[in-house]
């Protein structure tokens with residue numbers, strides 16, 4: 001159908017990265033991200049963002065448990081990636097011990113988590129798209145976010161508040177990402193299914209952008 005079908009030489013990891021490049025730029029340059037990382041918003045905005053991540057990772061990681069033996073998604077399930085426990089420590093630090101009673105999913109977050117759950121239940125290849133979009137991003141740009149957050153709000157380096165960004169179980173992130181791309185290249189899916197994974201990846205980025213938009217609505221910058 002397209003060049004990728006006749007050019008098996010293009011590794012799938014390159015295809016998915018290239019195809020989602022524009023969506024990445026849109027997410028990266030969203031006004032909420034810019035305002036938050038530019039230090040123009042308070043720590044309450046960072047806490048609200050962290051809350052949203054918790055709902056998404058809960059869906060991803062509850063799904064992972066179910067998919068550990070799946071031929072398509074199973075190879076991607078790695079416990080050292082799991083972020084929910086780190087997010088829970090961050091939220092306890094940011095919101096206090098009663099944090100569970102005080103967190104709520106924005107509508108865009110609820111829709112995002114519901115889509116992840118749906119993929120985990122019914123379409124493992126779609127789950128791979130969500131897995132890639134979050135975890136490979138966290139291992140990459142997440143480190144930029146951590147650095148800015150530590151400076152803006154004075155969190156201890158790699159400490160409570162930013163543990164989400166610290167992958168204790170991954171000693172060499174660059175090597176991990178190389179292995180991950182290798183897994184993507186070998187994903188157990190034909191060309192058509194791979195194209196569907198790319199489309200789901202774009203959808204995953206769109207979910208992230210929608211969450212940022214709603215966060216921007218909650219934390220408008222006062223002029």
Ligand code: HEM
Pocket residue numbers: 013016017024027028029033037132133134136137138140141142144145205208
């Ligand atoms: C201010 C926010 C962000 C910054 C500064 C940022 C920055 C980066 C950087 C520096 C990389 C590394 C590129 C490389 O390895 O050469 C990266 C990769 C990535 N980012 Fe982001 N990013 C941000 C937001 C996001 C968001 C919101 C998502 C999606 C949820 C995302 C998903 C990804 C993915 C999937 C990759 C891996 C691309 C690949 O190598 O296949 N990023 N990001």
